[in-house]
Amino acid sequence: MISVKNLKKSFDNNPILKGISCDFEKGKTSLIIGQTGSGKTVFLKCLLGLHKYEEGEIIFDNNNLESMNDLEKMTLKSNIGTVFQGSALFDSMNIEENVMFPLKMFKEMPFDEMQDRVNIVLKRVELLNSNKKMPSEASGGMQKRVAIARAIVNEPKYLFCDEPNSGLDPKTAIVIDNLINEITQEQNITTIINSHDMNSVMEIGEKIVFLKNGNLEWVGSKKDIFKTKNKAVTDFVYSSELYKKVRKMYLKS
Amino acid sequence: MTFLHNIGLYIIMLQKMFQKPTKWKVMKELILKDTEDTVINSLGIISFVSFFIGGVITIQLALSTTGSFYPNYLVGYATRETIILEFAPTIISIIMAGKVGSFITSSIGSMRVTEQIDALEVMGINSINYLIFPKVIALLLYPFLISIAMFLGILGGMGACVYGGYSTMSDFIEGIQTDFIPFHMIYAFIKTFVFAFILATVPSFHGYYMKGGALEVGKASTTSFIWTCVTIIIFNFLITQMLLG
Numbered sequence: 001m002i003s004v005k006n007l008k009k010s011f012d013n014n015p016i017l018k019g020i021s022c023d024f025e026k027g028k029t030s031l032i033i034g035q036t037g038s039g040k041t042v043f044l045k046c047l048l049g050l051h052k053y054e055e056g057e058i059i060f061d062n063n064n065l066e067s068m069n070d071l072e073k074m075t076l077k078s079n080i081g082t083v084f085q086g087s088a089l090f091d092s093m094n095i096e097e098n099v100m101f102p103l104k105m106f107k108e109m110p111f112d113e114m115q116d117r118v119n120i121v122l123k124r125v126e127l128l129n130s131n132k133k134m135p136s137e138a139s140g141g142m143q144k145r146v147a148i149a150r151a152i153v154n155e156p157k158y159l160f161c162d163e164p165n166s167g168l169d170p171k172t173a174i175v176i177d178n179l180i181n182e183i184t185q186e187q188n189i190t191t192i193i194n195s196h197d198m199n200s201v202m203e204i205g206e207k208i209v210f211l212k213n214g215n216l217e218w219v220g221s222k223k224d225i226f227k228t229k230n231k232a233v234t235d236f237v238y239s240s241e242l243y244k245k246v247r248k249m250y251l252k253s
Numbered sequence: 254m255t256f257l258h259n260i261g262l263y264i265i266m267l268q269k270m271f272q273k274p275t276k277w278k279v280m281k282e283l284i285l286k287d288t289e290d291t292v293i294n295s296l297g298i299i300s301f302v303s304f305f306i307g308g309v310i311t312i313q314l315a316l317s318t319t320g321s322f323y324p325n326y327l328v329g330y331a332t333r334e335t336i337i338l339e340f341a342p343t344i345i346s347i348i349m350a351g352k353v354g355s356f357i358t359s360s361i362g363s364m365r366v367t368e369q370i371d372a373l374e375v376m377g378i379n380s381i382n383y384l385i386f387p388k389v390i391a392l393l394l395y396p397f398l399i400s401i402a403m404f405l406g407i408l409g410g411m412g413a414c415v416y417g418g419y420s421t422m423s424d425f426i427e428g429i430q431t432d433f434i435p436f437h438m439i440y441a442f443i444k445t446f447v448f449a450f451i452l453a454t455v456p457s458f459h460g461y462y463m464k465g466g467a468l469e470v471g472k473a474s475t476t477s478f479i480w481t482c483v484t485i486i487i488f489n490f491l492i493t494q495m496l497l498g
Contacts, residue, residue, distance in 0.1 A: 049374075050374060050375065075377075077375065077377030078376070078377055080376075082372065082375045084372060086368055088369050088372040090364075091363075104276070105276060105378060106376075
């Protein structure tokens with residue numbers, strides 16, 4: 001579980017996060033949604049330790065990030081899997097080497113064992129027989145799968161995904177969303193996804209955190225989002241005619 | 254202010270390069286790969302440039318030292334001194350700033366743009382140690398490259414001189430052996446080690462701290478080349494003044 005308390009962050013005296021507090025439960029897929037510039041990416045980067053925050057607390061299973069020493073932070077980071085928006089695969093390595101990378105860096109195990117583990121993970125993301133392909137030879141969807149495989153190969157406790165389905169066609173996007181959701185439940189990990197894709201919200205949003213102008217505007221589930229009367233949320237989520245109709249139909253039924 | 258800020262940032266980068274080292278097993282592979290990328294892959298161009306520039310230097314020296322006033326061995330002597338003292342260590346380093354320096358900046362810069370450096374940091378890896386330290390170690394082999402440049406430069410000079418009919422082989426060899434000061438070799442290799450460190454770290458700095466997209470990677474490569482050249486030329490002057498002045 002990850003608890004965030006009163007998180008504040010600004011750039012050049014311009015406040016981006018204005019005191020956000022919320023919890024992200026284990027075994028659940030939580031989505032952070034909001035318009036561009038709402039502070040989603042900054043929030044995620046604060047959780048990942050890529051941005052230093054001015055105020056507040058981030059607690060990973062009763063361990064406060066601020067009070068951790070370097071060794072504890074390193075141990076924590078080895079328990080975090082991250083899927084970046086652009087996949088961030090190492091382009092000098094093939095798919096197998098990319099997935100094996102965290103194992104090489106953090107685990108002391110024979111090469112054969114590492115290879116077995118990589119194959120298991122690649123099979124899980126349905127990418128077997130692509131081991132020797134370079135990232136540049138893989139499609140967008142394949143690259144996302146590799147990124148997910150690399151993120152989970154070390155059996156992390158926490159999984160962070162920054163817009164994992166951006167740039168993908170709707171069908172592949174849903175496949176990637178479901179894959180993340182299934183892995184979260186199988187491995188009982190705490191997953192946080194940064195997204196502004198409404199398909200993701202409707203598909204896997206067990207917990208949805210809506211940010212607006214650096215503030216936490218609304219928290220709920222994908223069922224709650226149909227019933228909410230919060231104008232900021234409804235304006236954002238039901239901005240398209242299709243979703244407006246879907247909502248009407250849901251409320252009628 | 255920006256200049257001072259960048260110098261401070263560069264020093265902090267050097268400091269971080271020695272902290273939280275990457276696992277030796279992984280580091281060994283990175284060093285071998287960087288040795289191939291920076292040293293081995295530069296052998297061809299360095300050999301080609303050295304051989305022909307050596308020839309050109311000799312022809313120009315021979316043409317400007319004709320007449321009975323000059324001893325016959327002078328061309329060989331002057332070629333040796335020019336190549337060992339200045340051409341091989343300094344001019345080759347400037348060529349390397351273009352070849353290896355821009356490669357280092359663009360490869361690290363692309364990693365920054367595509368969030369690969371963030372991916373390393375998130376995993377708890379010291380990205381500066383992981384990316385820059387192996388390049389510094391790989392470029393410890395740079396004196397080997399400069400030795401080849403010295404040898405081929407003199408060989409090219411000898412070929413141009415003898416086959417161009419400017420001097421005889423024996424006069425040229427006599428010139429090469431005349432008044433040889435071994436300290437000049439030490440001076441040249443001290444310079445080479447300093448330039449190797451500059452070649453590894455200055456382009457890395459420009460790549461690592463770049464901001465923006467693909468266009469900025471190109472701009473960073475150009476800036477990196479300029480600053481690597483400027484730093485090499487300044488250190489060339491300082492070392493020459495300290496060791497030979």
